[in-house]
Amino acid sequence: MDVLYKNAGLKPDIFLESHSNMLSYRLAAQGLGIAVVPEITLELMEGSMKAEAYHLSESPITWEVQALYREGCYIGQVEQALLDIIRTTLAAHKKKL
Secondary structure, eight states, X not given: OHHHHHHXXXXXXXXXXXXXXXXXXXXXXXXXXXXXXXXXXXXXXXXXXXXXXXXXXXXXXXOOOOOOOOXXXXXXXXXXXXXXXXXXXXXXXXXOO
């Protein structure tokens, strides 16, 4: 948000900050300010409280994702299942070089 305001040449008048996307959404939906929340929050709140939503960017912001683990160490069934899911998911989105 700081970058967005700086690029617009504005200084926000912040009264309250929250680390809860759901709380921020609820407050904004009640007309108690504006909130910047991830799209997943909009999807989760769909059908509960109506709020006007605007996208900050036409193209979504992306970032590199990596999963690291140490070979030769014990990995439980749950951890192994998570690694398998990560391998499958990341392989489907892997960039072609």
